[in-house]
Every structure is written in C-alpha cells, then in structure tokens.
Amino acid sequence: MAAEIADSASRSSIDTSQRTNIVLVLADDLGFSDLGSYGSEISTPNLDAIAKEGLRFSNYHTAANCAPARAMLLTGVDAHLAGVPNIPEMLPPELQQYEHYQGVLGDNVVTVATLLEDAGYHTYFAGKWHLGTGPGKLPSQRGFERTVALADSGADNWEQRPYIPLYDTANWYADGEPYQLPDDFYSSRFLVDKTIEFVDSNLADGEPFFAYLPLQAVHIPVQAPQAYIDRYMGVYDEGWDVLREARRSRSIELGLVPPETDMVRMSTTDDWSALSDEQRRYESKRMAVYGAMVEAMDHHLGRLFDYLKAAGQYDNTLIIFTSDNGAEASGSADPSSFTARQGPTSVGYNIDYESLGLKGSYNTISPSFASAAASPLSLFKFYAGEGGMRVPLILSGPSVTKAGEINHSFSFVTDITPTLLSVAGVTAPQDRYRGRPVEPMVGRDLMPLITGEVDRVYEESDSVGYELAGHAALFQGDYKLLFTRGALGDGQWHLYDIVRDPGETHDLAALEPARLQTMLSAYQRYVRENKVLEVPAGYSxxxxxxxxxxxxxxxxxxxxxxxxxxxxxxxxxxxxxxxxxx
Structure with a gap:
C-alpha cells in the first residue's frame, strides 16, 4: 500500500549514475497544519509516509497567494521581476500600465522545466497554471513537453465550469489547445491520472522525467466525494478554537514548533458559542468538506506513489510536496447573507447544507476555521503573516539522508528551482539564455541541507524580501519584519523572532530598535532592486x-x-x- 513506509535503506542504495526523476506536487491553499505529519486530525497517510522516510521543513515560506508563488517556484526569481507581483484578477489598472505588473510570467525568466528539458528530461504538467494564456505563455510553451492545464485562478472540481463570474468558462488546455474535460472528472483523480499517463508514455526510453503536479485541492470551491465527507461529519462540532488549540499542541508534540509557541486570536475569528445550533451545524460541515478534500488529495497521490513503485521508478524519484500559500479565508462568516450568496448564485451554484461539497455546490471555509488550518500561525492567504506564507515542505528520495527528521532553518520558494537543477546536475543561466537577457536566480540550492552537509543555506546577514499588494515582510536570520495594511493591519512595522515565536505574538520592534532599522533598510533595498510599486490609496x-x-x-x-x-x-x-x- 502507498501508506506503507518504504525501507529508507533501499532509497539510499540507488545507482548514482542513473539520473534522478523529479515529482513536484503543489497543493493549493493548504494550511501549515493541514497534514497529519504537520499536526492535523485529517487522515493523510500517503504524505505522512513520505514525510517519515524523507525530510520535513518547518520554516519554509512561500508567497501569500498563488500566481506569485508559482512564478517564483518555477523560476527562482522574485515575483516582481518575473512579471507576477500579484494575481492578475486583483491588479488595479493604475499598476497594469507597467510591464512587470501584468500578472503573467515574463519572457525575461526561464522555467526549471525549460532547463530540464534542455538537459534531456521529459517534462510533464498536469494541473493549475495561472501564469498566462497569451502567445508564449502556456506551459506547453514554457518547457513542458506534455500538458493539461487549467489557466485560471481556480475552477470547479466536478465539471468544466468557472467558479467566479470573472470567467465565462473554465479555461483548460491540453498541449496548448483548448480542452474539454471528461464527464467523470474529479480534479485530484483526473490530474493524478494524467500525470501517470504522461510518465508511463515515455518510460521505455530510459530518460529521466520531471512531473509537475499543481493540484486544485483545496482551493475554492472546496468539494469532495461524499464518502470522504462522511468521515469528517461531527469531527468539527466543537468549533475552531478547540481545533486551533489541538493542532498547536500536536505541532509542538511533533517538534515542528517550540514548546513555548503561543498564538494570537485573530480579529476575524468569531465566537463559536454565540452561533445558533443551525449555524454551528453548517460551519462544521463546511470544514468537514475541507478535511475530505485534503484526504481525497492524499488518496490520489498515493495512487501516483504506488504507480512509481510498480514501475520501478520510486527509489530513483525525488518527491517534493508543498503548497502555493497558506489557507484561504474567503468564506463569509454568514453564508446565508445576501453578499455571500451573490457570487456563487451568479454562476449557478448553491450553498445548501445537504449538498455541500458535491457537484453544483459552492463551499468554502470561513476566516474562523482558516485560523485553525493555519494553526499555530497568524493570518492566512493574501497576508504576509506566517499563516499566509509558512506552509509544509516535504522532500523524499535519493540524497535525502535524514529520514523522518525536521529541518528548522529558513527556506523560501525561490529555492525550489535551484534545488531541482542541482538534483539534475544542471547549471542555472546567469544573465543570458539562448541569446537573450534573463533575470538571474536568487534562490539557494537546498541540497546541502537535504544531505546534511550544512545547517542552513542563508547566513544571519542574508535578507529575503517580500511584498504583495502593500503587505510586506523581510526575513533575516531568525527574524522577520512584518507590515500588514488595511483592516487587519495597523500601519506599523513589527519585528518577530519567528524561530522562537512562530505565532508572531511578541513584537520586538521597541526592544531591538537597531535590528529594526537595519532590516527596514534592507527592505527598502529590496523594493528598489525588485521594482516594487506602491498600491493605490484605499486598495483592497x-x-x-x-x-x-x-x-x-x-x-x-x-x-x-x-x-x-x-x-x-x-x-x-x-x-x-x-x-x-x-
């Protein structure tokens, strides 16, 4: 069974002359503690198994929403320079006049798929793209040999239909051409099936493969088969505060966060006890569908792992699993309200209790349960708090020598491409590629961490900046500078030791003014070097x-x-x- 733990000794005895296959799995909107191996009550035996035979990262960070994360993941270049400072659906017209603020992957960056294809790898893509559809922008034109791609920010998981009225249809493409989904479509099953089909099609030639699998789970609409939903009915009846605390305790027990880790109670979290019985019943089922979708994702990934074992490829395949950003809190606290119903009903969905998660149903989780998905961290998707940026990262396969261990050093999404190139023995381009100028990669190769040669790849003085729609962060050593704008922010810079205080509960700005000023200067340098533009006044x-x-x-x-x-x-x-x- 896929859930069984493979003998780690067999993985370490690979013939090193054989080039390593790579499978990169990207979940969508998965919170920090949504896997069993990260403290969840959700059943994820297949991902827990690769965590036990591989290496977990507890301090890995990504962008706080999807397209910027995907751009950095695939190029090793900061999202602003790669042309994707935000998702295009949320870019204001004042910023779209700038070439690098289009929300689509620029021609000034090279994808890891292109570089691996040049090196003789088969390259496969099955899942959500969200990096552009114009000339030269689809994955089939960015280094992927075989593709089936959802071009939009999201779509239904049961059928080919848009999930928001911004799209007239769900835009799927196969090998660059418009594609019609099959009648029996369910996103996690279909995308795993396609990945297996692509890999199997070229196994006979003995060439290595890179398979990128960016899943739809658990992006809205949150949907799952009824059999999975049934397993979680009643599990969340005690509410979000109980769940958030349970996950905090479990993540401490697992050694993912320090024993003294504290949590803030977010202003967006409602009072469970103040809800009516009917409201609590509805909220509990919304989260049950979420848990079901995570488990369904894990089940289908197990089928992929089983296939690799049966094909004799598992022991020579590096498997990487992570998420594009933290949990999404787009669900209204009152799903029966006029505003909550407007969006779903405008594209033909219902939000009725009985059918939640099934075909035709539009389901989300509210900010209150999103706080539990991010536990023990603060905030969630779209914000630069740890809950929006810190997500699971699991690596398992050749060269991963510390089976079952947790790495606590800082790492960032731009590190993934340099790491994959290192695994494949491919040198990254510097300033030019195929006769044209390109942005050099800024990420770090994580292989020395993975093999246990070093304790960290970022020195205490190294800084990594980040900005999304006016929300900002800068990481340096164990510390993080944080600015949150809008209704959830106070317009002030805050300083946290995120190694000892991952919940961002103790602001050190007043206690360490020198460090604060040093990091503020580093952030301003990041802004200049990456051409970060200010959002218009009043932007939300x-x-x-x-x-x-x-x-x-x-x-x-x-x-x-x-x-x-x-x-x-x-x-x-x-x-x-x-x-x-x-």
Whole structure:
C-alpha cells in the first residue's frame, strides 16, 4: 500500500549514475497544519509516509497567494521581476500600465522545466497554471513537453465550469489547445491520472522525467466525494478554537514548533458559542468538506506513489510536496447573507447544507476555521503573516539522508528551482539564455541541507524580501519584519523572532530598535532592486477583485459604479457599526 513506509535503506542504495526523476506536487491553499505529519486530525497517510522516510521543513515560506508563488517556484526569481507581483484578477489598472505588473510570467525568466528539458528530461504538467494564456505563455510553451492545464485562478472540481463570474468558462488546455474535460472528472483523480499517463508514455526510453503536479485541492470551491465527507461529519462540532488549540499542541508534540509557541486570536475569528445550533451545524460541515478534500488529495497521490513503485521508478524519484500559500479565508462568516450568496448564485451554484461539497455546490471555509488550518500561525492567504506564507515542505528520495527528521532553518520558494537543477546536475543561466537577457536566480540550492552537509543555506546577514499588494515582510536570520495594511493591519512595522515565536505574538520592534532599522533598510533595498510599486490609496484585494469582475461582466461605467456601491454597502455599514462607541 502507498501508506506503507518504504525501507529508507533501499532509497539510499540507488545507482548514482542513473539520473534522478523529479515529482513536484503543489497543493493549493493548504494550511501549515493541514497534514497529519504537520499536526492535523485529517487522515493523510500517503504524505505522512513520505514525510517519515524523507525530510520535513518547518520554516519554509512561500508567497501569500498563488500566481506569485508559482512564478517564483518555477523560476527562482522574485515575483516582481518575473512579471507576477500579484494575481492578475486583483491588479488595479493604475499598476497594469507597467510591464512587470501584468500578472503573467515574463519572457525575461526561464522555467526549471525549460532547463530540464534542455538537459534531456521529459517534462510533464498536469494541473493549475495561472501564469498566462497569451502567445508564449502556456506551459506547453514554457518547457513542458506534455500538458493539461487549467489557466485560471481556480475552477470547479466536478465539471468544466468557472467558479467566479470573472470567467465565462473554465479555461483548460491540453498541449496548448483548448480542452474539454471528461464527464467523470474529479480534479485530484483526473490530474493524478494524467500525470501517470504522461510518465508511463515515455518510460521505455530510459530518460529521466520531471512531473509537475499543481493540484486544485483545496482551493475554492472546496468539494469532495461524499464518502470522504462522511468521515469528517461531527469531527468539527466543537468549533475552531478547540481545533486551533489541538493542532498547536500536536505541532509542538511533533517538534515542528517550540514548546513555548503561543498564538494570537485573530480579529476575524468569531465566537463559536454565540452561533445558533443551525449555524454551528453548517460551519462544521463546511470544514468537514475541507478535511475530505485534503484526504481525497492524499488518496490520489498515493495512487501516483504506488504507480512509481510498480514501475520501478520510486527509489530513483525525488518527491517534493508543498503548497502555493497558506489557507484561504474567503468564506463569509454568514453564508446565508445576501453578499455571500451573490457570487456563487451568479454562476449557478448553491450553498445548501445537504449538498455541500458535491457537484453544483459552492463551499468554502470561513476566516474562523482558516485560523485553525493555519494553526499555530497568524493570518492566512493574501497576508504576509506566517499563516499566509509558512506552509509544509516535504522532500523524499535519493540524497535525502535524514529520514523522518525536521529541518528548522529558513527556506523560501525561490529555492525550489535551484534545488531541482542541482538534483539534475544542471547549471542555472546567469544573465543570458539562448541569446537573450534573463533575470538571474536568487534562490539557494537546498541540497546541502537535504544531505546534511550544512545547517542552513542563508547566513544571519542574508535578507529575503517580500511584498504583495502593500503587505510586506523581510526575513533575516531568525527574524522577520512584518507590515500588514488595511483592516487587519495597523500601519506599523513589527519585528518577530519567528524561530522562537512562530505565532508572531511578541513584537520586538521597541526592544531591538537597531535590528529594526537595519532590516527596514534592507527592505527598502529590496523594493528598489525588485521594482516594487506602491498600491493605490484605499486598495483592497477583495474590493479590486469585485471591481474587476464588474468590469468584465458589465461595460457601462455608471452601471459598474452603481453595482459596486450596492455590493460594498453592507461592508460600509458593518464598518460604521464597529466604529460606534459601546
């Protein structure tokens, strides 16, 4: 069975003259503690097995939303220079006039797939792309030999339909041509099937392969087969606070975070006890579907691992599993409200309790349960808090010598491409590739960490900057500089020791002013070197998405303004009520 733990000795006895295969699995919106091996109650035996025979990272960071993370993952270049500072669906028009703020992968970067294909690897892609569809932008034109790709930010998991009214259809492509999904489609099963099909098609020639599998799980709409949902009914009846604490305790027990790890209670988390019985019932099932989708993902990945074993390829395949960003908290706290129903019903979905997660159902988890998916971290997707950026990273296969151990050193999403090139023995281009200038990679090769040669690949003085829609962070040694704008921020820079305080509960800015100033200077240098632009005053990623949807659906400016005002009115009323003195 895929859940059984392979003998680690067999993996370490590979003929080193044989080039290593690579399977890179990317979950979508998976929280830090959503796997059993990271503290979850969700059953993930197949991923837990590769964690036990491989190496887990506890301090790995990615971008706080999907397209920037994918750009950095595949190129080793900062998202701003790669042309993807944010997802295109949330870019304001004021910034889209700049060439590097288009939200699509630029021609000034080279993908790891291109470099591996040049080195004789077969390269396969099955899953979500979200890096552009124009000329030269699809994965079939960015180094992947065989592809089946969802071009959009997301889509339904049961059928070919869009999940938000920004899209007229769910845009799937196969080998560069528009593609129609099969009638029996379920995303995790289908994408694993395609990966197996691609790998199997060329096994006979003995050449190595790179298979990139960016899954839809657990991006909205959160959907799963009924049999999986049934396993989690009742599991979440005690609510999000109990779950968040249970996961914190388990992550401490596993050694992923320090024993003294504390947590903040996010302002977006509701009072479970104040909900009605019917509301608690509904919320519990929303999370049950989420757990079911994670387990279904794990089950189908187990089929891929079983295939590799049966084909004699498992022992010579480096398997990497991670997530594009932290858990998404897009679900309204009140799914029965007018605003919560508007989006799903406009594209033909229902949000009824009985059918949650099944075909035709639009399901999400609210910010309250998202806080548990991120436990014990703070904030979630779209924000630069640890809950939005720190995610699981598991590596298993040849050269991974410390089976079952946890690495606590800092690593970043731009490190993945240099690591894969190192595994394959391929040299990264510096300033030019095929006669044209390209951005040099800034990520670090993690292989010395994986083989146990070094304790860290970033020195205490090295800094890694990050920005997304005005939210900002800078990592240096064990410390993190954090700025959160908008309703969840205070407009101030904060300083945390994220090794001892991963929950970001103790601000050190006042206690260490010299370190604060040093890191602020480093962040300003990052801004200059990566051409980071300021967002317009009043920018909100949710508001901008809404405006972009309205621009797509309606062409009359006056009508757009009226509809925007109508939909934003409840948020303004809620804000005014919150500001009233008690």
């Amino acid at each position: 990623h949710t508001k901008q998405l809404l405006i972009n949807v309205l621009h797509h659906r309606f062409k009359t400016p006056v009508l757009i303004a009226m509809l925007t005002a109508l939909i934003l009115l409840p948020f303004w009323v809620a804000y005014r009520m919150k500001k009233r003195p008690s």
